[in-house]
Every structure is written in C-alpha cells, then in structure tokens.
Amino acid sequence: MNPVVAGITYRALLGRRRIVLLLLLPLGLLGLAVLLRLTGNADQRYATLLMENFALGTMLPLLGLIVGTGVIAPEIDDGTVIHLMSKPISRPVIAQTKFLVAASLLVVFAALPTYLAVWLLVRNEDGMAAGFAAGSLVAGVAYAAVFLLLGVVTRHAVTIGVVYALVWESLVGNFVPGARKFSIQQWGRTVADQISTSVYLKAEIALGFAAPALVIATVVAVVWAGLRLRAFSLTGDE
Amino acid sequence: MKIVLSQASRWYGNVVAVNDVTMTIGPGVTGLLGPNGAGKSTLLHMMAGFLAPSGGTVTLDGTPVWKNHHIYRNIGLVPEREGVYGFLTGWQFVLSAAKLQGLPDPVEAARKALATVEMEEPKDRRVETYSKGMRQRVKVAAALVHDPAVLLLDEPFNGMDPRQRMHLMDLIRTMGAGGRTILFSSHILEEVERVAQHIEVLVAGRHAASGDFRDIRRLMTDRPHLFRIRSSDDRRLAARLMLDSSAGGVTLRPDGLEVQAVEFRRFARLLPQVARTEGIRLHEVSPADEDLESVFSYLINRSA
Numbered sequence: 001m002n003p004v005v006a007g008i009t010y011r012a013l014l015g016r017r018r019i020v021l022l023l024l025l026p027l028g029l030l031g032l033a034v035l036l037r038l039t040g041n042a043d044q045r046y047a048t049l050l051m052e053n054f055a056l057g058t059m060l061p062l063l064g065l066i067v068g069t070g071v072i073a074p075e076i077d078d079g080t081v082i083h084l085m086s087k088p089i090s091r092p093v094i095a096q097t098k099f100l101v102a103a104s105l106l107v108v109f110a111a112l113p114t115y116l117a118v119w120l121l122v123r124n125e126d127g128m129a130a131g132f133a134a135g136s137l138v139a140g141v142a143y144a145a146v147f148l149l150l151g152v153v154t155r156h157a158v159t160i161g162v163v164y165a166l167v168w169e170s171l172v173g174n175f176v177p178g179a180r181k182f183s184i185q186q187w188g189r190t191v192a193d194q195i196s197t198s199v200y201l202k203a204e205i206a207l208g209f210a211a212p213a214l215v216i217a218t219v220v221a222v223v224w225a226g227l228r229l230r231a232f233s234l235t236g237d238e
Numbered sequence: 239m240k241i242v243l244s245q246a247s248r249w250y251g252n253v254v255a256v257n258d259v260t261m262t263i264g265p266g267v268t269g270l271l272g273p274n275g276a277g278k279s280t281l282l283h284m285m286a287g288f289l290a291p292s293g294g295t296v297t298l299d300g301t302p303v304w305k306n307h308h309i310y311r312n313i314g315l316v317p318e319r320e321g322v323y324g325f326l327t328g329w330q331f332v333l334s335a336a337k338l339q340g341l342p343d344p345v346e347a348a349r350k351a352l353a354t355v356e357m358e359e360p361k362d363r364r365v366e367t368y369s370k371g372m373r374q375r376v377k378v379a380a381a382l383v384h385d386p387a388v389l390l391l392d393e394p395f396n397g398m399d400p401r402q403r404m405h406l407m408d409l410i411r412t413m414g415a416g417g418r419t420i421l422f423s424s425h426i427l428e429e430v431e432r433v434a435q436h437i438e439v440l441v442a443g444r445h446a447a448s449g450d451f452r453d454i455r456r457l458m459t460d461r462p463h464l465f466r467i468r469s470s471d472d473r474r475l476a477a478r479l480m481l482d483s484s485a486g487g488v489t490l491r492p493d494g495l496e497v498q499a500v501e502f503r504r505f506a507r508l509l510p511q512v513a514r515t516e517g518i519r520l521h522e523v524s525p526a527d528e529d530l531e532s533v534f535s536y537l538i539n540r541s542a
Contacts, residue, residue, distance in 0.1 A: 004337045008323060015325050079319035083331075083380065086286065086315045087338035090307050230305050234279075234288040234317070235250070 005084055005097040009071050013105065021066065022105070025059040026113035033117040044128065047121040048200040051132045055114045056188055060106075060136055061143060061165035064184075067105045068147025069157040071098040072225075077155070085232060092226030099148050099222045106140030131196030139188025142214050145221035146184065152225045180204055187214050239312055239387040239419055240264050241285050241303075245294035248280050255280040257443040258294070263421050267414035269434030270423040271454070277443040278423040279318060282392050285421070286315045298388065311339070314381030318392035320373060324366030328357055328376045331365055335380035344383075351379040355409065371402035378406070382413075389413065391422040395429055407433050431455075461536045462486060463502050464526040467509075468494035470519040478512045496526065 014022075032054065036046050075081035084094055115133035122128055150157040172179045173186070180186045186203070190210035193203035203210075241263040248256040256277040263285070272278050283289035284296050287303040287310075296303050303309050322331060332351055336344035352358050355375040365373060374394060381389060391410075395403050410433050414420045424430050430437055431451040439447040439454065447457055469475050472495050476488040479497060484504035489496040499505035513520050 002338070004334050008326070008334060011325060012323065079317060079321040080323050082288070082315070082317050082319075082321045083323070083335065084338065085288075085307075086310050086313070086317075086381075087335070088307055088310045088340065089338060231290070232288065233290065234283045 001100055002089055002093055002097045005089070005094055006101050008084070009098055009101045012074070013067065013070050013101070018070075022063065022109045025063055026109055029055055029059055029113055029117045030120070033120040037120055042121045044122055044125060044198050044200050047118055047128060048198065050121070051114065051118060051192075052189065055110075055117060055132065056136060056139065056185055056192075057170065060110050060114075060139055060188070061169060061185060063106060063110050064140060064143025065147050065158065065161040065165060067102045067109070068144045069151035069161060071102045071151070072148060073151035073155075073157050076151070081232075082234070085229070091229035091232065092223070095148070095152070095226035095229050096222060099145055099225070102144035102148055103141045106144055107137060110140050111137040126198040127196040128198050128201070131192040131194070131198070131201065134195050135188040135190075135192030138191050138214050139184050142184045142187065142218045142221075145218040145225075149221040149225040149228075152228045177204070181209065182213075184214070184217065186210070239299050241388065241419065241421070242297050242300075243281075243285070243294065244297075246281075246284060246291045246296050247293040248277075248284060248289060249292050254443050256284070256291075256440075259440070259443075259445045260294075261438055261445060261448065263419060263438075265414075265417050265419050266436060267410055267420045267422070267434045268436045268438060269430030270421060270438050270440060271427060271430045272423075272425060272440035272446075274425055276425075276440045278425075278440055279392055280443075281440060282390055282421070282423055286313065286390050288315075311384065312387045314384070314386040314389045316374075316377050316381045316389070316391040316394055318396065322365045322373050322377060325364060327362050327364050328352065328368070328372075328379075329361040331376055332361075332379045332383055336383045339384040341384055347383050347385075348379075351383040352376075354382060355379045356405065370397040371399055374398060374406070375402070378409070386418075388419045389421070391420070393424060394422050395424060395426075403429075427454075427458075458536075459502055461502075463499045463505070465497045465499060465505075466494055466522065466524050466526050467497060467520065468522040469513070470521070471516075474516060475512065475518050478516055479508070482508050482512075484508055494522070 032050055036042055036050065072081065085091065111133050114136040115129050118129035118132050124130055147157065147161050150161055154160060168179065169183045169185050173183050186205050187210040190203040190205045190207055193201045194207055243259050243261050246256060246259045247254065259281060270278050270281065280289060284291050285303065287306060290304045298309050298312065301309070326334065329348065329352065333344055333348040336347040341347045352361050355378050357372065357375050357379060360368065360372060365376060368376065394406060398406065410420055410422065414435065435450060437449060437451055437454045438445065447454060467475070472490060476490050476495055479485045480488055484499055484501040486498040486500040509523065
C-alpha cells in the first residue's frame with residue numbers, strides 16, 4: 001500500500017463530478033427502500049427482493065465495474081500511469097494499492113448503503129441488514145479485484161465487464177443453473193444467507209464452495225494484475 | 239551512469255521497429271535523431287524499462303532495466319504523451335513525484351525542481367489550465383525531482399514555442415555539462431545540433447550513424463546531391479558538366495537537367511565556372527533532395 005498512489009487514485013475517482021456517478025445507485029437503493037416503507041411493504045420478503053435484484057444484482061456489479069476499472073484503466077488510457085510506474089515502487093504494490101482503494105470505495109458506496117436500506121425496511125431482523133451488508137462487502141471486494149485485473153489486461157475492460165455482469169451473471173445465470181456457480185453475485189448471496197436467519201433468503205451455492213471461491217478470485221486477480229503491471233509495455237504509435 | 243544497448247531489437251509481429259541496435263549512452267547530452275516512425279520512441283521505451291527487447295539486452299550500469307523498478311532511483315523519464323494528472327496542481331504533481339521517490343525532504347526537492355524549470359509562479363494552478371510548454375516543464379520537474387543520474391526525454395521540444403524551447407535547451411545543456419547522462423529524441427536536426435554533444439541517428443529501426451554534430455553534418459553534406467538546373471543551353475551544359483568528376487550523372491529532360499553531384503563542394507564551384515566560360519545563362523538551380531527524409535534515406539542506404 002502506497003499512500004501517494006492511493007491519494008491520487010481517490011482524487012481521480014471522487015474528484016469533480018465523478019462522485020455523483022457513484023452516489024446515484026446507492027441513493028436509488030435508499031429511495032426504493034423509503035418508497036417500500038411508505039407504501040407499507042416494509043417486510044422481509046420485499047427486503048429480500050430489493051436486495052437480491054437491485055442491491056446485489058444490479059448496483060454492486062455496476063459499481064464494482066465503475067470503481068474496479070476506474071482505479072486504473074483511465075490512467076493507462078491517457079498515459080498518466082507512467083507517472084506512478086516510473087518510480088522505484090514495485091508494480092505489485094501499485095496494483096494492491098489500487099485494489100484497496102477500489103474495495104474501500106465499494107464498502108462506502110455499496111455495502112454501507114445496503115445495510116442502511118435493509119435497516120430502513122426491517123431493521124436488523126433475523127440479521128438481515130448485517131447479512132446483506134456482509135454479502136455485499138465480500139462480493140464487492142471480489143468485484144474490485146476482478147475488474148481491476150480486467151482494467152489492466154484489456155482496453156475493453158468496461159465492455160467485457162458489462163457483458164460479464166449483465167449477460168453472464170444476470171441473464172445466463174437466470175437460465176443456466178450451472179453458470180450461477182461461477183458468479184461473484186451468488187457467492188455474495190451465500191455469505192448473506194450464512195449470516196441472516198431469514199427464511200426468505202435462500203442461497204444456492206454452498207458456503208464450502210463460495211467462500212474459497214471468493215478468496216481465490218480476489219487473491220488471484222490482484223496478484224495477476226500486479227504481474228501484468230510488472231510487464232507493462234508502452235507500445236506507442238510506432 | 240551508462241545505458242548500454244547490445245544488439246537490441248524489438249519487433250511487433252512481422253514489423254521490426256528496432257533492428258539490432260548497439261550503442262552506449264554515457265554522460266553528457268546525446269541526441270537521438272531520426273524521422274518519424276524510425277523507432278525512436280520504441281528505443282527510448284526500451285531504455286526506460288517500459289518495453290522488453292525482443293532480442294539483445296538493455297542495461298543500466300550492467301543491470302537489465304526490464305522488470306526492474308529500482309532503476310527509477312537513477313532514471314528520470316519525460317514521456318512524449320501528456321501523462322500529467324490534470325486535476326492536480328503543478329506543485330501537487332511534482333510533490334507526488336518526490337514522495338513516490340521516497341525522498342527525505344520531498345517539499346524541498348519539489349520546490350527546487352520547480353525552480354529549475356522556472357515554474358514557481360504558476361505552480362498552484364491545476365495542470366489542466368497549463369499550456370503545452372508549461373506541462374512539458376512540469377513533467378521535466380517531476381522527472382528531475384530526485385536528481386537522477388540519467389534523464390530520458392521523448393521529443394521534449396514538440397509543441398513548445400520558441401522561447402520555451404530555448405529555455406529547455408539551455409536547461410538540458412546545463413544538466414549535461416553537470417555530468418548527467420541525458421538522452422533526448424527528436425526528428426529535427428537543428429534541435430539536436432544545438433543541444434547534443436553526441437548524436438545517434440536512427441533510420442527505419444536501424445542505427446544509421448553516430449558521432450558529434452560535425453560528423454553528422456559532414457555525412458549529410460558529403461552525400462550525393464541531386465540538382466535540377468534550367469539554363470539557356472541545357473545540352474551543352476550537360477556535356478560540359480560530365481567532363482568533371484564531381485558530376486556522377488546527368489539526365490537531360492524536356493524541362494531541364496538533373497545532375498547527380500557526387501562531390502558537393504567541388505560541384506558547387508564547378509557549375510558557375512562552366513556557365514561563365516561557356517556563356518550559358520543559368521535560369522534555375524535547385525536542390526531536389528534537400529529535405530531531411532532524403533538525407534535519412536541516404537544514410538540508411540549507406541549503412542545497408
């Protein structure tokens with residue numbers, strides 16, 4: 001972890017109007033929670049629906065994509081990353097720092113609002129708020145790592161990320177049960193289910209698979225991103 | 239410190255960008271001269287550890303530079319692309335470089351570097367409000383902040399106005415005189431001549447020539463020159479010129495003569511003499527290949 005790298009990365013992501021983009025989805029989530037509360041639908045069933053479909057199913061992967069690729073891909077595109085990489089700092093440390101920045105932003109902009117939204121609906125009944133927040137947290141960390149790697153290895157990180165999040169996790173995952181096994185979102189649900197005792201929350205993937213999968217995906221992605229940065233090449237226009 | 243390239247090559251698929259280059263860059267100012275697309279940036283990126291040589295080696299005082307972040311304690315790099323965070327102020331940018339270098343007194347180092355490039359006054363403005371020349375100077379300040387022994391600059395004068403260019407040239411000369419190893423690339427001979435004590439010429443990925451600016455000038459003036467001449471009697475002039483050894487060949491065209499002069503100086507004296515003694519009036523004498531591209535193509539053919 002390098003504080004200077006982290007500082008510049010935070011400023012790049014939160015500076016100017018960028019922060020609005022990050023606030024939009026969590027505000028939407030809280031807005032929906034308030035709406036459900038006002039219409040008298042603040043029960044565990046609706047809380048689960050809102051969390052699974054919006055918080056974990058839409059907001060988290062999208063924020064993960066914005067933040068995970070955002071910590072590095074724009075810098076690689078415009079060449080500013082050279083400023084960090086032409087310094088006596090090991091490239092894996094740069095990758096790790098970028099990952100920590102992305103993960104911390106997902107805690108603030110995804111896991112925390114998730115906790116608040118559930119709390120608005122059902123408080124922490126049957127550990128639901130804690131469960132969904134924890135699921136969102138671990139899945140957010142994994143998304144941060146995977147999308148960071150994507151931002152390092154390809155210039156089309158956002159496109160590929162959208163295809164993964166929307167097509168693979170949502171569409172294919174809905175129709176092909178086997179695909180759900182390899183979905184960060186589903187691993188997050190497993191963790192949420194583990195903590196919450198609510199009957200509405202039913203995860204499909206066993207914790208014995210989901211927990212190691214989360215750890216492996218995160219660690220492998222961060223290490224790999226570091227190795228790719230070590231061999232970062234400037235090809236230029238010649 | 240010395241950067242040594244030994245049979246360094248770089249290719250992308252079938253395209254060879256840098257072909258078997260062996261050179262040593264030592265203390266003082268070296269200019270890397272070549273036309274656009276000659277592979278200058280590729281070569282510079284290999285020296286800066288931002289590109290692996292496909293063949294051969296690139297070392298800094300004996301240590302390979304590729305995948306070795308420790309070299310950046312001794313190397314300062316000024317890339318050609320903007321590469322400056324627009325949302326930081328000039329001060330923040332240079333200070334971040336000092337901190338990333340892990341200097342004991344980053345504030346003092348940043349202050350000194352900004353003073354060196356005379357950017358103290360606008361240092362608290364955001365980089366995005368700077369002119370191209372100011373950005374370039376801030377980049378140089380960031381590259382200099384740790385007082386590196388080696389400074390690599392990729393096309394540093396591009397887009398600068400004449401005054402900024404003069405200033406940066408002075409700065410580079412001063413630093414070179416101070417014993418630093420400085421290499422900068424450029425496609426403009428005059429720029430290189432004015433700053434560099436030593437010139438390496440790269441053409442089509444190959445190391446075409448090497449020497450001080452006098453050597454390079456000589457190479458460029460002693461090459462065969464092609465002249466277009468129109469006169470009152472082209473045929474008689476052609477016949478007379480061919481009698482002298484300085485003319486390698488004469489082509490008689492409907493619109494005048496094309497003379498290949500193998501000895502430039504001798505030919506330059508011969509032509510007016512012949513015209514006077516033969517009573518031929520010269521309407522036009524123009525060099526047909528004075529542009530830098532043809533100079534470079536001569537060099538590359540010569541080295542082939």
